[in-house]
């Protein structure tokens with residue numbers, strides 16, 4: 001008698017052989033398949049992301065910053081994503097105040113998060129906290145009481161604003177619990193923008209450069225059209241009329257994968273290993289050798305490649321530009337290493353010949369600046385991405401309900417059915 005494992009060991013090679021014969025587009029992760037409506041942003045392979053037809057440099061020019069700041073803030077980006085319009089400064093300040101007023105966590109969520117082991121990955125904790133917030137869902141309560149389809153979007157918006165308001169408070173609490181337990185968390189300042197408060201609660205409020213960096217970071221990570229794994233997950237789960245909390249919790253667990261949002265944690269680990277191996281003598285030749293060692297050991301070069309982009313990511317360029325204007329960042333050895341890696345890696349990846357995009361994505365640059373400013377716990381980096389990506393995901397949830405989009409239900413096929421189709 002066979003065990004179930006032995007039975008499976010017989011079946012797997014047969015199916016693997018069958019799979020090899022099948023056409024690529026059906027098996028290539030749906031790459032290039034046009035199958036989803038997504039209003040807020042469009043990703044051009046060459047030009048990169050555009051938010052309602054505005055490039056990142058245009059957004060940097062047009063969107064109101066925080067009082068006393070220069071960079072785009074989350075509220076301005078959210079307004080643009082949701083409405084397609086550039087907000088006035090007064091509109092942005094009003095939105096900041098609304099978010100600040102709604103930012104406190106319910107006590108049961110605080111207790112729940114505080115009870116989690118600090119060894120649990122911060123990203124896992126974030127998803128759990130967001131899911132628990134669904135206890136508060138106005139959409140779910142209204143749905144249970146029997147609302148019309150035309151009213152769905154207003155409750156979805158209300159949940160979305162509450163979620164966005166609480167997400168940084170939750171993320172900061174996780175940071176404090178894991179890395180600085182016992183230290184009191186400052187109260188939300190009602191006159192400050194969302195990210196200003198987030199940085200305060202993380203314990204870095206004094207650092208104006210880090211605050212500005214995180215404003216930019218969170219604004220430009222906010223949306224990357226609909227097909228990426230986190231956005232698509234939120235959209236799929238939301239299509240079942242799960243509320244924004246549950247939909248976004250699911251999205252966070254897609255973001256937590258190393259090929260997606262976790263890449264920023266991986267990049268820094270990899271760059272620090274490179275620094276350790278190379279030692280004091282950082283040359284193009286040494287970096288090249290390290291890159292080849294990574295590739296020959298069968299690993300991907302983290303922070304390089306993309307499912308859609310075929311050029312350097314404009315988000316990477318925007319973060320590099322932030323560094324270029326600050327001498328302390330330019331002098332940092334890790335930031336210099338990231339820059340030098342960028343000078344070498346595209347040619348190595350081209351020679352390696354596998355990836356369709358040998359250029360850096362946003363994750364190649366994002367972590368090293370955090371590291372410089374003392375936010376050195378790189379397991380936490382994806383959480384910051386998670387605070388940001390909600391901007392785009394909830395925008396789409398609101399529009400999907402406003403437009404009455406249906407539950408997603410694509411057709412799948414067995415291998416036999418595919419073979420019949422292509423015969």
Ligand code: AMX
Nearest residue numbers: 259260261263300301302303304305306307354355356357
């Ligand atoms: N290093 C080495 N090999 C790479 C590579 C990289 N950076 N990027 C792609 N490849 C390989 C793929 O693994 C694949 O190999 P296979 O044929 O043996 O399976 C081949 O090149 C073709 O892949 P592709 O069509 O160019 O990319 P994709 O659309 O399948 O995957 C991505 C895109 C981002 C997952 C991939 O480039 C990757 O793994 N990059 C490194 C991880 C990373 O930086 N992720 C962050 C992406 C941005 C984000 O979501 N935050």
